[in-house]
Structures are given as structure tokens and as C-alpha cells.
Amino acid sequence: MKSSSTFSNLYIRRVKRKKPVKKIITIIVIILTAVIIAALAAIPPLVMKEIIHLHVDFEEKSPSDFGVEAEEVWLTTEDGIRLISWEVKAHDPKGIVIFLSGIHNPSVTAFFGHAKMMAENGYSSLLIEMRSHGRSEGDKIYIGTREYLDTKAGVEYIKGKPEYGDVPVIVFGVSMGGATAINSTGEIPDIDGLISLSAFSTAQDLFSDTMIGMGVPPVIAAIQKPFVKLYMGFEYGFGSLKINPLDEIKKLNGRPALLMHSTEDSQVPYSSFERLIAAVPGQIETFVRVGDHHFVCRDECFKEPWTDEEYAGAVLSFLDKYFGD
Template sequence: MEVTLSPKKRKKVSKKKVLLIIVSVIALLTLIMFSAIPPLVMKDMINLHVDFEVYAAEDYGVKADPLTLETEDHFSIAAWKVEQEQEQPKGIVILLSGIHNPSVTAFFGYSKMLEENGYDSLLIELRSHGASEGDKIYLGTTEYLDVEAGVEYIKSQEKYKDTPIIVWGTSMGGTTAINAIGEIPEIDGLISFSAFSSGTDVFIDNMINMGAPSWFAKIERPFVWMYLGLEFGFDKMKINPVNEIQKLNDRPALLLHSTEDSQVPYASFERIKEKAPDTTETFVREGDYHFIFDEENFDNPTKDTEVSTVIIDFLQKNFK
């Protein structure tokens, strides 16, 4: 039997359909907007090869031997080794830099400080930076393989047969250092400066720091995670400092951050610290010190006695 609606009822049904269409369009546009933000902000930050100034070791008072490392996933990675004068070093420290600058060669001043205290160093230019191959930055989710190549090189050298290996990174290098010690059991210790707890976290934290409402940032979080998962591979998203710091076991670690860090907000440090073993040492500096050392002492960190003492004391206590 055919049912005929009255004009009044047909009008009500028509209004409901229109309302449903409007709501659906708004929902779709909202979804598109939230999905578009991560690639708009991050695409040009991660899909590139970074070229920057490379510094000369002799300007920092050290001698460096250039090396080329080969990673498990077939990237050629530039590196430099600095050796102290003693026949057997107390340890060898792998140094790592950040997402866009500077070159790891800017850390030859760190090598000088380490050399003076009996430690060799291996400076690794992470993939997609400088003379290292690559055209994408993986925010530490894959760069730990560059550290693994460095560890394999060290282990292949008779000189370092029984030498402790410590990884020390700054910013994204700090994130990579934490991921590396979690994934590579041959690493004996960790020093991390201003690491972010994950790519998603640092994106959201900076949104809030720039004035975005917290509710907006919370809604955006899964879209950031989805975008990074599509860029890096969803299997890599579990490789982040919050997860990897839990794999330290009894290996010594030192985490450093500044309270007003304008590049990697302090919230990342709090997340990592919360998951770190109780034996993990920490140092917090008041103010905005992304590189932890005073900017004026970056080239000669021993002049910043507050921080350099913390670093050397940590090394001497754990790796004599």
C-alpha cells in the first residue's frame, strides 16, 4: 500500500535531510582541516636534505679522522673520530646533533672537553644532513640505525674491544640517543640534551606554547600521529624515548633539559623522566637553554663549569 505524506510532514522530512547534510558537510570540512594541518606544517620540515656549514676540527684544537659508515638500510653516513692521547680511552662517546642545525662538527668543542678527560669521540652526521645520504628526516624513529652503524664500527676496532660506548645527543639527537640505547644493547651509557618524547608530542606541545587551546591540540593529536605514521611507517611510531628509556635496565643515563626551552618544551622531559628507571640521573637548568650549555660557551663547554662538571662527573663515576 502506498503511503502519501502530507505537505507538513514532507516539509519536516526535508528539513531533517537538509540538517543532516549540513552537519555532514561541517564534519567533513572539520576532518579535512585537522588532517591538513600536520602536512602543511611538517612536510617541508621533514622531507628534505639539510645542507649547512661544516666546521674544521683544528679550529677547536682537536684532530679528527673522517669516516664513512654504512647503515643496515644502506645509507652512507659521514662521521669523524677524535682520539685522546692515552693508549686506552676510558670510553668512546658518540655525538649527535639536532633536526636542522648545526652540523655535528659544531660539537668538536665537546670532543675537546672529552679528549682532555680521557675519552675518544665519534661524531655522526645523521642521515639527510650534510655529507650523509638521505632526503627525509625521521625524527629519531629511524636515525638510531645511524648510531648502530657507529657502534658496529667501534666494535670492529681492536682498540675499543673492552671500551664503554656512550651515546650523547642534543635535541633530535637526544631523542635519537635515547632510541639508540633502547634498541642497541651494546651501548653502555646515555647523555641526552633537550630530547623530545615523540614527534607527535613535540608538535602538540609547541601548538599549545604558540597559543592554541589545549582542547584543539588534543583533537589534533591523532591526526599528527597518523601523518607521521604514513611518512615513517606505523611500525616505527613505537620507537620513541618514552618507550625506549624503559629498556635501560642498569645502564647509566643522564637526562638534561631547561625549564623554558622554546624548541622542545619541558613537558617532553617530564614524560621521559616519568618512564625512566629510578637510577637515571637528571639535571634541569632554569631558563631557555636548548643546548643546555651557555650559548657563549658552546664552542668551549668547559668554560660553563656548572654543566661541564655534571657531564664529566657522570662519565668519571660510571666509565673510569
């Protein structure tokens, strides 16, 4: 009986010893998980902070270099930001095109060649230097979540000019400007048409796609998406997260849209284009160029875009189809 009792006591002691081990393992797992989550959460601010917390200064192009006349126009957004813009007029315009450029370059004045092409084909232009760029005010880039207010200021300026009357307003943007053009169309009913080049579907998609392009495993890259969204919520306000191209493009409500992209775009991967067109199947027109052409128009033709006949033809035929006489 004594031997049996001793065996039972030893067994009980062994069982009791297992509990601290399990507890230690659980604590270690929790700590490691917390460290991994903290490391993942730290990546978006480390990468994005230098991209968005700045004012972009760059050289403005002169309209005379492109053979056009342009009038400087100062706009004020509803949140109090003053923006420089340029108006290029066409005689008896069929429409007016608002131009928006990218996140860091070039100045929207690089689109004076496009404005010339528009004027020669019966369309006026308003080239808006978005907030935190060039002579426009601001010291923070909002990745399209607030820049739609810049477009809105331009639309209000146009609608306030009697000579434009019921002239259609088309917004044309590239890269972040393309994303902003989509957001603007979704948020501003007075916009009649959309031309968007190399736009990202969402900022978190762009972040994840870029990581994959750098060789990061897709699973790891996908894990970053909620952390990018979280960081943007703290930076811009969580209410602003609903302003994104993937959701805003669903608000076209029958308005014509042309989306353009290149298959090997190294700045905004083609997958963003695929997501955007999948969001509104059969509702938009598309133009796809093979290769890495972030501005879609060939680099050597950008100053005189009409010399890129395929590109210019796609843009002008779209405009004339929906807004021509």
C-alpha cells in the first residue's frame, strides 16, 4: 500500500509540473505573436511617412514652350487650401478637361502638350496642381483620399463661368492623379466623364503589389494590407478610408469612363487595373499598352502626345464618342 501511495504522489507531482511548462509556452507564443504584429504594423509608417509628409517642389513648364496660351487661376478648396491652376481655352468648346498629375512628379504643367491637343480638337483644359505640390499650398499628400476636393474646387470654378454653361466636364489623371480622378468622379456628380491612366485600386493594394514585385512572398505582402489601412486611418482619419478608387468607380452611374494602363507598369502594377475593371464589368472602356509605360503615352511623344497616334487616337475618339458634336 505504501508503494502504491508513493507512485501516486510522484504521478501527481509530474502532472503538476506540466502546467507551468504549458503556461510558459503560451506566454512565449503570445510574446512572439505580439512582436510579429508590432513589426508588421511598423512597416507602413516607416515606408509611407517619407512619401506623404512633404511638399513636392518641382520645375514648372512654361505654356509658351508648348505653343499654347494659358491663364493662371487660383482655386480655394472647401478645406481652405489654395491651388495654382492653368486654364487653356478652346473656341466654343465641346467640353473641358481637368488634368491631374502624379504623387511626386511631374508638375501638371507637363500636360500643356495634352492641353494643346485638346484645344486643337475643341476641348478647353484646366490643369490643377494638387495640394502639396509646386506653388499649391499644403504639406501633406493624402493619396487621393482628400485630393478629390482639389478637383471639386476646379469643377466649381468651371460651373461659375457663364461661358461654360452646360459644357461637359471630364477629369483626366495619371497615377495618383488617375486614382484621384476616379475618386473625384465618384464624389462629384457634376463630373460628366473620366479618363484615368495607371491608377491604383487602393493604397493597400498598391503597397502589397509593390512588395510582391520586390520578391516578398504574396502571403506576407497580403498580411500588410490591414496595417496599411490602419496607418492611413490614423494619418487621414478613418472616415477617409471609404474614399478609394475601387469603391468610387462603382459610382459611375452610367457616366462614360476610359481606363488606360500598361501591362508591365513598374510603378502601379497591372493588377490594380484588373481589379478596377472587374469592379464595374462592361461599364468602362479600356486601353492597354504592352510594356512598362506608366504615363501610357510613349515617353518620346509626351510633349507632343498627338505624335503617339495610337494613344492620342484612343483619348480623342473616346471624347468625341461621348462629348463630340
